[in-house]
Amino acid sequence: xxxxxxxxxxxxxxxxxxxxxxxxxxxxxxxxxxxxxxxxxxxxxxxxxxxxxxxxxxxxxxxxxxxxxxxxxxxxxxxxxxxxxxxxxxxxxxxxxxxxxxxxxxxxxxxxxxxxxxxxxxxxxxxxxxxxxxxxxxxxxxxxxxxxxxxxxxxxxxxxxxxxxxxxxxxxxxxxxxxxxxxxxxxxxxxxxxxxxxxxxxxxxxxxxxxxxxxxxxxxxxxxxxxxxxxxxxxxxxxxxxxxxxxxxxxxxxxxxxxxxxxxxxxxxxxxxxxxxxxxxxxxxxxxxxxxxxxxxxxxxxxxxxxxx
Amino acid sequence: xxxxxxxxxxxxxxxxxxxxxxxxxxxxxxxxxxxxxxxxxxxxxxxxxxxxxxxxxxxxxxxxxxxxxxxxxxxxxxxxxxxxxxxxxxxxxxxxxxxxxxxxxxxxxxxxxxxxxxxxxxxxxxxxxxxxxxxxxxxxxxxxxxxxxxxxxxxxxxxxxxxxxxxxxxxxxxxxxxxxxxxxxxxxxxxxxxxxxxxxxxxxxxxxxxxxxxxxxxxxxxxxxxxxxxxxxxxxxxxxxxxxxxxxxxxxxxxxxxxxxxxxxxxxxxxxxxxxxxxxxxxxxxxxxxxxxxxxxxxxxxxxxxxxxxxxxxxxxxxxxxxxxxxxxxxxxxxxxxxxxxxxxxxxxxxxxxxxxxxxxxxxxxxxxxxxxxxxxxxxxxxxxxxxxxxxxxxxxxxxxxxxxxxxxxxxxxxxxxxxxxxxxxxxxxxxxxxxxxxxxxxxxxxxxxxxxxxxxxxxxxxxxxxxxxxxxxxxxxxxxxxxxxxxxxxxxxxxxxxxxxxxxxxxxxxxxxxxxxxxxxxx
Ligand SMILES: Nc1ncnc2c1ncn2[C@@H]1O[C@H](COP(=O)(O)OP(=O)(O)OP(=O)(O)O)[C@@H](O)[C@H]1O
Ligand SMILES: [Mg+2]
Numbered sequence: 023x024x025x026x027x028x029x030x031x032x033x034x035x036x037x038x039x040x041x042x043x044x045x046x047x048x049x050x051x052x053x054x055x056x057x058x059x060x061x062x063x064x065x066x067x068x069x070x071x072x073x074x075x076x077x078x079x080x081x082x083x084x085x086x087x088x089x090x091x092x093x094x095x096x097x098x099x100x101x102x103x104x105x106x107x108x109x110x111x112x113x114x115x116x117x118x119x120x121x122x123x124x125x126x127x128x129x130x131x132x133x134x135x136x137x138x139x140x141x142x143x144x145x146x147x148x149x150x151x152x153x154x155x156x157x158x159x160x161x162x163x164x165x166x167x168x169x170x171x172x173x174x175x176x177x178x179x180x181x182x183x184x185x186x187x188x189x190x191x192x193x194x195x196x197x198x199x200x201x202x203x204x205x206x207x208x209x210x211x212x213x214x215x216x217x218x219x220x221x222x223x224x225x226x227x228x229x230x231x232x233x234x235x236x237x238x239x240x241x242x243x244x245x246x247x248x249x250x251x252x253x254x255x256x257x258x259x260x261x262x263x264x265x266x267x268x269x270x271x272x273x274x275x276x277x278x279x280x281x282x283x284x285x286x287x288x289x290x291x292x293x294x295x296x297x298x299x300x301x302x303x304x305x306x307x308x309x310x311x312x313x314x315x316x317x318x319x320x321x322x323x324x325x326x327x328x329x330x331x
Numbered sequence: 332x333x334x335x336x337x338x339x340x341x342x343x344x345x346x347x348x349x350x351x352x353x354x355x356x357x358x359x360x361x362x363x364x365x366x367x368x369x370x371x372x373x374x375x376x377x378x379x380x381x382x383x384x385x386x387x388x389x390x391x392x393x394x395x396x397x398x399x400x401x402x403x404x405x406x407x408x409x410x411x412x413x414x415x416x417x418x419x420x421x422x423x424x425x426x427x428x429x430x431x432x433x434x435x436x437x438x439x440x441x442x443x444x445x446x447x448x449x450x451x452x453x454x455x456x457x458x459x460x461x462x463x464x465x466x467x468x469x470x471x472x473x474x475x476x477x478x479x480x481x482x483x484x485x486x487x488x489x490x491x492x493x494x495x496x497x498x499x500x501x502x503x504x505x506x507x508x509x510x511x512x513x514x515x516x517x518x519x520x521x522x523x524x525x526x527x528x529x530x531x532x533x534x535x536x537x538x539x540x541x542x543x544x545x546x547x548x549x550x551x552x553x554x555x556x557x558x559x560x561x562x563x564x565x566x567x568x569x570x571x572x573x574x575x576x577x578x579x580x581x582x583x584x585x586x587x588x589x590x591x592x593x594x595x596x597x598x599x600x601x602x603x604x605x606x607x608x609x610x611x612x613x614x615x616x617x618x619x620x621x622x623x624x625x626x627x628x629x630x631x632x633x634x635x636x637x638x639x640x641x642x643x644x645x646x647x648x649x650x651x652x653x654x655x656x657x658x659x660x661x662x663x664x665x666x667x668x669x670x671x672x673x674x675x676x677x678x679x680x681x682x683x684x685x686x687x688x689x690x691x692x693x694x695x696x697x698x699x700x701x702x703x704x705x706x707x708x709x710x711x712x713x714x715x716x717x718x719x720x721x722x723x724x725x726x727x728x729x730x731x732x733x734x735x736x737x738x739x740x741x742x743x744x745x746x747x748x749x750x751x752x753x754x755x756x757x758x759x760x761x762x763x764x765x766x767x768x769x770x771x772x773x774x775x776x777x778x779x780x781x782x783x784x785x786x787x788x789x790x791x792x793x794x795x796x797x798x799x800x801x802x803x804x805x806x807x808x809x810x811x812x813x814x815x816x817x818x819x820x821x822x823x824x825x826x827x828x829x830x831x832x833x834x835x836x837x838x839x840x841x842x843x844x845x846x847x848x849x850x851x852x853x854x855x
Contacts, residue, residue, distance in 0.1 A: 183450050185440075192430050192441055199428040202392060203442030204413030320432070328392075 025155065027283060031275045032159050039264070039271030040170040041066070041228040041242075045249035046256070046263040047177050048221025052098075054181065054258055055214035056194040056321040059101050060116025062222050063246025064123020069094040069226025071131040074237045077230075078139040086140070087166075087227045094223020095216050097123060102215040106208050109325035124240065134237045141235035142166055166228045171264075173221075178260040190214060194319030197326035207326050222246065244297070258319065273299065342404065343368040343499055343530040344389065344420075349398035351384050355731040358384040359395070360554035366499070366547075371521060371531045373541040373562075375574055376551035377771040378743025379729060382534045383425060385551070386501045389532075390422035391415030402499070413442070421492025425503040425534075425769075427484050431477040435459070435470055439491050455494075462493050466520050480631065482513035489520065500524065502533040506540055507769050510629050510797060511832070518544050536771050538567045550574055575773040583779055583804070586787065590807065591620030594655060594760050594791035595641070601649035602633075602640045610636035612815040613650070618760065618791040623782065625806030625823065626795040628835055633815035634795045635677055638762050641793070642674050643667045654760065668697060673758035675749055675766050679742070683749040686738030690730055691719035693737050694752050726751040727777065743774040750781060761785060761792045767801060779805060799831065813837045 045062050052059045059065075069090035077086025101119050104110040142164035145151075150161040181187040192200040193210045201207050229241055248270055256262035277292040344366040351359040358381040366372040376382050387393045389400065391409035400407050402418045409415045412422075429438050440446075440455050459472045468486040476484060485505060492500050502521075506514045521531050521544065535541055541548060542562065550557040550573040557573050571579035595618040604610035610633045618624045628634060639645035641652060643664035652660045654670050662670075676682035684693050695715055698704045703714050719733040726747045730740060737745060746766070753761065763782065767775040782805060786792055796802050802809055806823035811834035819840030821830065834840055 184448050185444070185446060185450060186448070188433070188437055188441065188450060192433065195432050196428075196430045199430055200441070202412045202422075202424070202428045204411060204416065205442050 027279065029155060029158050030279055031272065033162065034275030034278065035268050035271035036159075036171075037163060037167060037233060037271065038274045039267035040167045041225040041233060042245050042249050042252065042267040042270055043170040043173065043264055044225035044228060045222045045246055046252040046267060047173055047260050048094075048218035048225070049249055049253045050177070050181075050256070050258050050260060050263060051190070051214040051221070052218030053253055053322055054190050054194045054319055055211045056197060056319055056324065056326070057102070057105060057211050057215045057218075058112045058116060058323045059098060059119070059215060059218055060113060060250060061097065061101055061119025061123060061246075062218075062249050063242055063244065064120035064126075065094040065097045065219050065222035066123075066226035066229070066242040066246045066249075067127035067240070068097055068123045068130075069223030070230035070241050071127040071134070071226075071237055073223070073227035074139055074230040075130065075134055077141075078134065078137060081140055083140045083142050083231050086231050087224065090223040090227030090230075091220045092223070094226065095220040098215050098219020098222070099212075101219075102212045105325065106211045106215070109327060112323050112325075120246070127241075128239050131237045131239065135239065137237065139236065140231070142232040164232045166224075166232045170228070174260045174264045181260070191319070194321055197321050198328075201326070201328055207328075211326075222249075225249070248297075254318070269299070341368050342366075343402070344532070345401040346385070346389060347399045347401070349385065349388055349395045349400075351381075351388055351393055351395045353384075355735075357554050359388065362398075362551070362554070362556050364549055364556065365559065366530050366532055368530055369525050369528050370546040371525050371533065371544055373545035373548045374532060374534045374551065375536075375538075375541065375548055375570060377553075377574055378769075378774055379741035380551040380574075380771075381554040382551055383503055386422060386503060386532065386534065389415070390420055390501060392422075416495045416497070419496060419498035420501070421495055421497030421499070422501040423485065423488040423492065423503065423505060425507075427488055429476045429484055429487060432475065434473055434475050435479075435487050435490075436472045438476060438487060439472075439494050441491075443495070458494060459490055462490050466493065466523055467516070468520060481508045482510065482516075485509070485513075485517065498528070499530045499532070502531070504534050504536065504769060506535060506537060508630075508797075511799065514540070536769065536775070538570050538772065541570065542567055552576060571772045574771065579772050579776055581776075583776070583783065585783060585805070588621040588787065590622040591789065592655075593617055593619050593653075595793065596653040596656075597641070597650070598653075599650040600637070600640060600647065600652065602636045602645055602647055604633075604636055610815050611640065614812070614815070614817055615650075616810055616817065616820075618793055620759075620789045620791055621786055622807045623786055623792040623794055623805050623823075625802035625809040626793065626812055627799060627802045627809055627831055628797070628812035630797055632812050634764070634812060636815075637812070638674070638677065638764050638793075638795060641667075641762055642672065668756075671756070671759035673753035673756060673761045675746075675753055675761070675763040677764040679745050679749055680738070684737040684745060687736055689734040689736060690723065690728065690740075690748060691715050691733040693748055694719050694722055694755075697752060697756055722751040722755060726781075742769045743771055746770055746778065747774065750778060754781060754785060757788075758785070758790055761790055762795070763792060764795045765797065766794070767796075767798070799828065803828070803831075811835055811840075817841055 072093035073086040073090030076089035077083045104115040105112045151157045189205045197207045252266040255266045273295045346364040349359050349362045374382050388395045391412040456472050549559040600614040602611040728747045811818045818834040
């Protein structure tokens with residue numbers, strides 16, 4: 023009983039963490055380039071609904087995934103255009119994007135609420151998936167979960183050990199210097215804002231095609247905001263974002279499973295936990311000394327205009 | 332002159348009839364500039380004369396509206412710094428272009444495409460080390476930029492340019508922030524580069540340095556070239572006159588005045604720096620009326636923290652500060668301002684002015700609470716305009732209008748603006764930090780005169796500066812600070828440079844404490 027419960031919690035945590043990992047890593051990329059995109063929630067929603075619609079109509083969940091990534095990416099380009107080309111305020115633009123995305127997704131999805139569609143199922147790996155304990159915790163997931171885990175080392179390596187990663191960091195820290203060194207600041211920011219949108223869209227698809235298959239209005243349920251908070255919690259590092267995403271997933275898992283074993287903590291309280299956790303993270307992560315050590319990219323949120331002084 | 336003179340083999344750079352405009356100003360007005368291979372060429376001019384602009388054009392950062400550039404006789408058009416680097420032009424900017432959170436190697440290879448994807452740094456490390464040996468530029472390739480001193484950061488900048496194969500190296504006010512020793516080292520490097528056939532173009536306001544190191548000099552005034560001359564045809568006075576358009580007096584009169592009552596008394600001051608480490612460890616001194624007390628020392632030895640503590644911007648851990656005998660140790664900055672303390676801050680952009688506000692708004696920043704600037708809760712803008720016009724005139728601030736945003740002013744004019752605001756409040760105590768850093772000879776002269784005038788009027792002045800000449804010229808007494816302690820005091824009159832230099836390096840002459848121990852710890 024006891025072990026079964028823990029296994030369920032851990033397995034659900036990893037499952038529930040996947041969409042948040044995608045969104046958070048995407049936002050890490052965007053913010054590392056200096057673009058704060060508060061539109062994650064909107065991009066996830068539009069990604070989720072477009073992925074679901076395409077999957078339903080083609081019968082192919084992979085087509086859905088691609089559609090979701092494109093949809094998220096397209097939406098992020100609106101933000102990129104407003105903030106990078108037109109130097110608009112990033113907070114305002116991002117908030118507008120979230121509101122727009124929420125509306126757009128409801129509109130697109132009105133005929134798909136409650137519809138059954140194709141979905142990604144757990145992959146059964148012979149031998150491994152049948153292992154006791156380890157099997158269900160490590161080897162009983164759908165492909166999108168595995169990919170989310172894979173994304174972490176890849177993105178961490180990319181940011182810290184490759185030339186494009188170096189240029190990404192330079193642009194977010196000191197765009198004027200990057201510019202003088204011959205790095206195209208605007209192009210870099212466009213690229214990584216787009217990457218952020220693509221990954222947020224993928225996070226949305228993970229919801230509508232795997233974790234909670236189907237479409238309902240507001241499906242993402244605030245996960246986009248959690249992802250943004252996690253980026254701060256993670257100090258812009260993918261590995262820490264993964265830890266944060268699984269913590270969040272764990273709290274969610276508890277929410278589902280405590281009731282089943284008869285522990286009655288009000289669901290309202292549990293629903294509140296991820297947000298409380300986020301606030302605490304923000305409080306601790308923004309202390310003056312912490313900031314100096316592991317601060318945000320120095321140019322985060324500031325438009326770059328060449329020659330401006 | 333229709334065939335390019337650049338056909339001559341020894342001409343490395345030829346800029347012809349360059350015009351570059353900014354809203355409201357012609358920064359470069361048909362400038363023609365020639366630099367030879369293997370020479371050290373100084374570029375002189377007042378603040379705002381257009382020196383940085385011209386060099387930014389040469390390094391590809393700005394595109395000129397008119398004019399042509401030839402490198403080694405070839406016509407080039409630069410669309411970005413990258414193009415300039417490819418043509419062998421490297422620039423070390425006035426404000427360093429280094430990303431503080433990256434390492435030396437990462438900064439050096441920034442923007443290149445080798446290595447293409449995976450950052451294998453062995454090759455780069457080896458190349459940096461060999462450059463550093465070849466040109467005497469000591470540096471740890473794996474250090475983060477934020478860990479380096481200003482002098483070391485400058486070395487990284489030079490290595491960065493050499494790494495890219497720069498044949499022509501531009502340095503924009505390279506010595507403004509260096510200690511005398513670091514300046515010596517830099518000059519050695521520059522000479523060895525010139526000997527190896529590099530062309531060095533450097534901008535400076537320090538005429539002694541120009542006389543010491545340059546082969547030829549080009550002087551700009553208000554965007555136009557005054558002349559290009561060989562260094563042995565001119566002297567310091569002549570250069571100054573070419574820059575300013577009138578003779579400049581280098582020795583300023585400092586009348587003998589008996590110091591009056593005590594203005595500031597600091598007792599056993601202990602303060603921590605931003606990292607939480609001790610920055611001041613038991614500093615005590617006095618400043619009296621009619622007196623300029625100089626604080627000499629290599630930057631980073633507690634000067635910033637001292638100024639901030641006196642101005643109420645930094646908590647005092649131990650010790651006390653008295654102004655006219657009143658304890659102000661815990662007083663707020665607002666109270667300290669009200670008591671008549673003026674401050675010329677170290678960073679004129681960040682602490683001295685609000686970049687996006689106009690000149691007039693910046694000028695009333697300390698007066699707006701009081702009549703006649705304010706009437707009740709309202710500001711009397713009519714009065715403010717008159718007030719601003721008067722100060723702009725009196726302090727000679729060159730700007731299109733009193734509404735020009737502060738960030739658009741050149742360094743010299745911004746400093747004049749700050750001075751105008753601070754001195755217009757008739758302060759009893761002035762804390763002046765590097766008051767003439769980056770200023771041209773004319774502006775330097777006027778700032779120093781203003782300070783001496785305030786001294787005559789009765790103010791006590793604490794002058795914190797790295798420029799030993801300035802400290803020695805202006806101060807009545809000189810304190811030397813090292814690692815947060817006062818190493819000793821000498822009178823300003825007839826002070827011994829060497830003696831001060833030794834104290835700046837940590838020799839304790841104050842007679843307090845165990846001197847031998849002091850010396851040991853400081854050398855360690
Ligand atoms: N980016 C800019 N935008 C608007 N005006 C500018 C800009 N850069 C320079 N200027 C103006 O052009 C003129 C020349 O400036 P520049 O920086 O070249 O002077 P400088 O000779 O380098 O002066 P300093 O000795 O103070 O560094 C000044 O009037 C300055 O205000
Ligand atoms: Mg300049």
